[in-house]
Amino acid sequence: MIKLNYSQATLDEYFARLTKEVTSKNSGIEINILDLDNEGKIKRYYKKSILGRLKTASEINNKKSKEIVKFYKYLIEFDINSKSYLNLKTLLVGTPSELKKAVKFILKNFNTIKFKSVSNNKKLDDNERILEIFNYENIRKYHGVFLLKQLNIKVCPYCGANNILIIERENNKLKALCQFDHFLSQSEYPYLSASIHNLVPSCSSCNHTKLDNPRKIVNPYENSLHDSFIFKVDTKSELDFILSGYKKDNLLEIQMTPKINNDTSQEGIITNHDAVFGTKSLYQHHTDIVAELYWKAHVYSKKYRTELKTLTNNLEKKHTLKLGKYIDELQHLNLTDKEIKRFIIGNYIEEKDFLKRPLSKLTHDIAKELGLLD
Numbered sequence: 459m460i461k462l463n464y465s466q467a468t469l470d471e472y473f474a475r476l477t478k479e480v481t482s483k484n485s486g487i488e489i490n491i492l493d494l495d496n497e498g499k500i501k502r503y504y505k506k507s508i509l510g511r512l513k514t515a516s517e518i519n520n521k522k523s524k525e526i527v528k529f530y531k532y533l534i535e536f537d538i539n540s541k542s543y544l545n546l547k548t549l550l551v552g553t554p555s556e557l558k559k560a561v562k563f564i565l566k567n568f569n570t571i572k573f574k575s576v577s578n579n580k581k582l583d584d585n586e587r588i589l590e591i592f593n594y595e596n597i598r599k600y601h602g603v604f605l606l607k608q609l610n611i612k613v614c615p616y617c618g619a620n621n622i623l624i625i626e627r628e629n630n631k632l633k634a635l636c637q638f639d640h641f642l643s644q645s646e647y648p649y650l651s652a653s654i655h656n657l658v659p660s661c662s663s664c665n666h667t668k669l670d671n672p673r674k675i676v677n678p679y680e681n682s683l684h685d686s687f688i689f690k691v692d693t694k695s696e697l698d699f700i701l702s703g704y705k706k707d708n709l710l711e712i713q714m715t716p717k718i719n720n721d722t723s724q725e726g727i728i729t730n731h732d733a734v735f736g737t738k739s740l741y742q743h744h745t746d747i748v749a750e751l752y753w754k755a756h757v758y759s760k761k762y763r764t765e766l767k768t769l770t771n772n773l774e775k776k777h778t779l780k781l782g783k784y785i786d787e788l789q790h791l792n793l794t795d796k797e798i799k800r801f802i803i804g805n806y807i808e809e810k811d812f813l814k815r816p817l818s819k820l821t822h823d824i825a826k827e828l829g830l831l832d
């Protein structure tokens with residue numbers, strides 16, 4: 459739900475890791491990314507790996523294979539000035555908008571390559587060839603932990619409700635407890651199967667729900683869905699809940715409304731996201747947490763919150779609340795204003811932290827509406 463971002467250093471390292479993998483896997487010649495100005499090596503690479511491999515397979519005369527060779531050549535087109543495989547670099551670490559341009563170019567110029575896999579074709583089809591060169595199988599296995607660590611998130615960016623974590627297993631081995639969703643599907647865009655901005659770490663339920671759903675949704679690397687909507691409680695359902703004496707939380711109805719009233723483009727984004735991931739019905743399971751926020755809004759009045767701030771801050775020695783022996787301990791906490799709010803609502807209160815703990819946006823939006831963040 460929040461915009462994901464990699465640093466330039468991460469993009470560089472990812473490219474270096476994968477280029478080494480892609481080149482060495484197919485050629486047996488290891489080309490170090492730092493040694494890319496060695497033209498001799500590059501030429502040998504062309505000859506021995508891509509062209510050589512197809513030739514020995516006696517497929518070079520096949521029209522389709524020629525297209526594949528052309529495509530490979532396009533991928534590793536070498537730019538001596540930037541010492542880089544120009545197009546391969548764009549596909550691996552290019553921004554979402556660069557990827558869109560690349561897709562347009564590829565579809566236009568390699569139109570005879572079948573980018574959609576044929577299910578009962580036993581021969582290695584075009585898609586598999588391309589998937590093979592990107593060696594996607596290894597991404598999750600060898601780079602999943604790296605990617606998740608760099609993003610520094612603990613919650614699925616599609617739903618904001620389920621954890622995605624890194625755990626330590628025996629022999630100190632780390633494992634990323636998440637799946638990597640291909641924002642643009644592997645079956646239709648095999649050449650984007652290793653693109654860093656096409657790999658969205660997600661919970662398994664979002665990954666499966668989204669599978670090949672043709673609806674247009676927001677790429678978390680491109681935009682923040684948080685900018686489009688806020689969680690609200692339906693007014694009538696709120697009244698019913700209040701009339702139940704703040705007890706029957708199942709009466710509360712969670713809504714996702716555009717941040718700007720009647721903004722049709724935002725409404726479209728919300729409708730599509732909800733249709734793909736079932737977000738509203740997912741959040742409807744958490745009305746108990748919303749009910750607790752209503753309780754907190756009663757218990758932690760503005761006056762009480764101001765007192766808490768005084769008590770947990772050494773700046774003011776005088777206080778009006780009589781908390782006896784706890785006062786000293788509270789003063790040692792020395793909590794900031796933001797920390798007191800976080801303590802009260804039981805979750806992070808700033809958008810930049812929303813992917814650190816499940817349901818942060820829900821608790822933030824409702825707490826704000828209830829005046830708990832004033």
Ligand SMILES: [Zn+2]
Nearest residue numbers: 614617661664
């Ligand atoms: Zn999810």
